[in-house]
Amino acid sequence: MKEGKLVGRSVARREDPRLLSGRGRFVDDIALPGMLHAQFVRSTVAHGEIASVDLSAVRHVPGVVAAFTADDLELGDITAQLGRPLSEYVPTAMPVLARDKVRYVGEPVAIVVARDAYAAEDGLEAAKVSYTTLPPVTSEEAALAPGAPLVHDEAARNTLVDVSLFATDGIDEIFASAPCVVHVESRTGRQNALPLETRGVVAHWDDREEQLVVQTCTQVPHQVRTVASRSLRLDERAVRVVVPDMGGGFGQKCVVGREEIAAAAAALRLRRPVKWIEDRKDALSASFLAREQHYQVRAAFGADGRILGLDADVVCDMGAYSCYPFTAGIEPLMASAEMPGVYKVPAYRVRGRAITTNKAPTAPYRGVSRPQYVMVVERLFERAARELGLDPVEIRRRNVITDFPYTGVNHITYDPGSYLESLNLCERLVQDEGWYEKQAAAAAEGRHLGIGYACFSERTGYGSTAFAQRKMQVVPGFDISEVRMDTSGAVTVTTGTMSHGQSHETTMAQIVADELGLDIAKVRLHQGDTDRITYGWGTFASRSITVGGSAVRLAAAKLGDKLRAIAAARWGIDADEVELTDGAARRRDDTSEVLTYEDIADIAYLRAHLLPKDIEPGLAATATFDVFTDGTFSNATHGVVVELHQGTGQVEILRYVCVEDCGVAINPQVVEGQCRGGIAQGIAGALFEQVTYDDMGEPSATSFMDYKVPTAHEIPDVLIHHLETPSAFTETGAKGAGEGGTIGAPAAVLNAVNDALRPTGVELDHTPVTPETVHRALNLEAAS
Structure with missing residues (x-):
């Protein structure tokens, strides 16, 4: 962070006074x-x-x-x-x-x-x-069974999407000759995003x-x-x-x-x-649900612990209909394209399917398949480490991507990240707090403590190029911003993104205020109005700062160029001899020569006859931004310590550590809020939340009596450390931060639970992990 700059500082959220004092205006207030x-x-x-x-x-x-x-x-x-x-x-x-x-x-x-x-x-x-x-179709097995009733007559075998995106030549031979082959079959529960x-x-x-x-x-x-x-x-x-x-909103x-x-x-x-x-x-x-997925995955490893190949079959239960605009392809395509993640996987084969059942339809939910496939891949590494006699963190070290840019077997090019650094730091933080010693002491007392990790990336800033690769008819990507100054020197900014808790009013204003050398109080953001915003794709896939923020910065820079040009014309100098600071244009060679923004606006609007012929009246600029690469990749490692209680089967999270890298953090406090909220939702999926159906398709969880939502009591404090690898593909160096917490939490929690269960010989690969399941596993050990 440069001295005096707002970007990189935890500026107080500008939305909070309004929202906390009851002056927010929500739909039900209208x-x-x-x-x-x-x-x-x-x-x-x-x-x-x-x-x-x-x-x-x-x-x-x-x-x-x-x-x-x-x-x-x-x-x-x-x-x-x-x-x-x-x-x-x-x-x-x-x-x-x-x-x-x-x-x-x-x-x-x-x-x-x-x-x-x-x-x-x-x-x-x-x-x-x-x-x-x-006859209703209420499960994957029922949907794919020969002669099954059809939810849609045109969808044979109740299959809406069936794609095989990658199949490395010789992959069967790789598995046949590999010293170590491990398997994971995992099912994840259907969830509600629960805004x-x-x-x-x-x-x-x-x-x-x-x-x-x-x-x-x-x-x-x-x-x-x-x-x-x-x-x-x-x-x-x-x-x-x-x-x-x-x-x-969370995608719902x-x-x-x-x-x-x-x-x-x-x-x-x-x-x-x-x-x-x-x-x-x-x-x-009856609203949009998400997450009900089934993975059957195997991985081949060499004797040194290096991964040789990954072979996956993914089935996503998308409910009754495709959603607009993402379609039923959103979950299987995400899983298929990005499963190799942070690891150097040399051979890959995947089949991804979306099936339709007589359940409420599915929409994207924070992370979109990444919490599921990261959990499966991390389970594979845990299993391979045990079979090869390796430390579970060490096997990850040997496989994470360290040379950038890196083009994976999935044809995606990863921009620079801190995969190894985050893994090492997360492990050290857990070690420094003495959790390994506490685990050993607990075992001597007959208690069950487990330590688990998850190392992952979060692809963010999807542009038109990335979405077009999915062959979508409606191709999201770009964003448009207008930055306009009025005669008082105040600035109005528009963005096509849409805040639903991410502090856009603060972070976008930080970007503009820095670019124009302006007090942040003079900047106001407008969003979410199709008559005031030229066009926008909204907010999803951690795109707001990466794409929307880049458009905002470009528009602010254009307006800054016009402010400099007007000031330079008044002084008879070149525009590059003018700097913008403290709400005014100043000569670089004589900072006592000042034109305030009010002075410049007075000329631009009220005395336009003083403008040079090549400068139009008014102070407004518009810019667009798109990402024409594979996007940018945030990354993180999560470390979790749990204790399993034998009498109740309760999983208690004793410590949660997150080391994250989202490039330049525009507002670190906001990033931490995103991490904490995402982790809470990830824990919810790992341990609590699930919508199930009876044989007639009646949903089981229609109130909070049945849909188990974690409270503040179940969500631990989270220790967050920031690393910073700026993105070369965005205007601010920022990468997305909206989904990482959710992506890493299920894998880290499940690995910690399995580490605690190791003496029992039981391994769990499905979520949510219920107290009943843990109780059976622990008391199986006790009975033996």
Whole structure:
């Protein structure tokens, strides 16, 4: 960090005073004159043909204003596409409201609109929907079984994606001759991203602008606008999407939901504001879920512990539909492309499949397959270390990438990182705190302490090039920013990214303030408004600072060039003889010669006749940024110490150490917040959270009584150390930091649990690890 610069400093979050004092404005805070409330009639069966929908009694319920089916609203479908051959990808259309068939419990069938939320709920009770039930498909085994019922008639064997991206020549011979071959089969539980704020929308028609205004909590406002305009058959200019404050998203809100579109359609039809707020039951059972994956992986190692090959089969249960815009390919393609991770894998073969079942559909969730495949690969290294008689950290040392740039067997080029350095430092921190000695002492007392590590990378800053490699029809990537100064010298910045807790109002302002030599208090960020933001892909895949922040810096630099040019013209000198500091332009050769930004703005706006002919009036600049490489790679090593309690099977985390490298940390405190929050979600997946289904497709966890969410008691304090390997591919040197905590935690926790279980001979490879499972393992040892 340069002296006097804001980038690299833990500047206090500018959002906090507003949010902590109750002045935040979330979707549910919005109240418009004449506003109505909506709720949805939802399917009570997992798989069935809709025989009839009778809403006549609903419309007579006191307070109900209207009730609509799909046919009433004439909505277009939400369809996401991959540009792959039909042998690899089968597209499925997701109707906004189910028409002829329902495919999961909770699927919206009709919308009820009433004067208040209670009347809307009463209206649901009066709806009569009859089904011709069909056999539900509720598991991978059932979906892939010969002759299985089809969730979608066009998807043979219930398979939406089936890709084999890599197959190194001679890989079978490598495995046949390898001194050591280890196997891991792992299943991970279906999870809910669980944002504090559930999904919601307020939509109304603006007569003056002839525009449908949709206020919703989404990570991708421009994509919501596109789908809404197409479904409602409106020009895009006739739809405005505005995002107020948002209480978390974590990927669940980076896809376009059905309910938001249906509520907007009702508002358009009724010409009255319509609000829908998702209740927690619907959020847990009928919203987008994630993570249910099955890995069968083997790895070949030499006698020296060096990996020789990796062979994987990945099956991802994507539920009933593809999500927009990422499709059902999001999880198997991520796992297939990036599984080799931080290791020098010379030979690789992978098959990735997305299957469809009668469950709520899947959306990206923080990390997208990386928590799962990192866990599997780290288990392989643990198993190989034991079979070869090597230290589990040492075997990683022998295999991590150390020479950069490195092009892997997966054809991805990794930019410089600190893989070995983070691994060594993490181990040393655990050692220095004496945990190995404490582990030995605990064993002598009959207690079960375990130490586990996970070393991984987080690919961030995906640009158009990276997404195009997946053959997506909708190709995200670039971002656009405008930086504009007014006559008071204050600056307004726009970004196409969308904050849902990541402190964009602070970090983007730090970048601009540094670039313009301006007090950060003079910088204001605008985001999440499709009328004010030219275009944007929103926030996902840790792209906000890498891509959005780079566009912001470029736009600020362009504005800085114009400020220098105007000042230079007034002084009759070259622009490179002008510097920008402390809210003013100054001559480098005579710093007493000053033009404040107010002075320059006065010329640019109010006395434009003084401008040179080659400088246009006004003070605004726009820039775009895209990443035309394979992206940038953050990396980290996590170290975990656990104790297993024999009487209860409880897994207690005694220590958590994170050594991370996200390049230049724009705001270290914000980065640490991302790490801690991500680790909490990773621990949740490792030990607690899971949505299961019975044989009829009924979800088991529809409240926090059944969906086990960890509290502050279960989440430990986290020791965080920062390393810094600046990225050459972003304007600030920053890499993404949003998902790393979640990626590393399941592997580190599971490895620590297995280390503690070593005396029992039991190894666990599935998550979540429940107290019942641990109790059985520990008491198996006790019984013997």
